[in-house]
Amino acid sequence: MKHRIGFNALNKTSSHRKAMKRNMVTSLFRYERIETTKSKALEVRRMAEKMITRAKTDSVANRRQIARDIADEAIAAKLFTEIAPMFAERKGGYTRILKTGNRLGDAAEMVILELVEKTAKPDKKASKKAEKAAAKAEDKVASKKAATSTEA
Structure with a gap:
């Protein structure tokens, strides 16, 4: 049974999993869309949505919490100045997952994880x-x- 399983371990050690999720969230905020496997996208989405919700209120404490996971200062600034204000009226659901089919090598289900609203370039x-x-x-x-x- 799958009771009380809080997250998908993705068959990785905790340090590897944490580093991978941090890198993928940073890439999501940098490029506003990434292509990955479905299971990774579901885990990254949880982390990204919580970060966007936290970034909606700009405070020193929130910036420090975000800086724990996003090492790139420019991306953290982009999250607070560009991405979070786009979602000011939205209560949640900042990302979407689009299925793209299976990967040729191992038939893993591939998806595109993207922000619902795009920043105006x-x-x-x-x-x-x-x-x-x-x-x-x-x-x-x-x-x-x-x-x-x-x-x-």
Whole structure:
């Protein structure tokens, strides 16, 4: 029976399991989506959701708790400044698991673990189009002013 089994040991020692989960959570927050096996994704999701919930309230204590598991300071800062504010209105369910099929080598069930909402990345093409449109608008205004000044 499977009573009172709190987590999946993933057939690893506790130190290896802890290091793997920390690395995978860091990668999830860095890239906002990772591909892994289903059992690993379920364990990483538990850790990531708790971290996001904790990061919603920015305090020294919460930053220290997160820093215990996320060694990269830039990723920890991203969690507090970009990721957690996206989920301010959401009570839970910050991640989703999408099944992608079985791995060829050992037929392990593979999934994509991703954040439900994505951070807005600046689109270079869209920003260039906006700049060109602004420049055209300025040229039109300047030409109208020149035309009105020559008429008067």
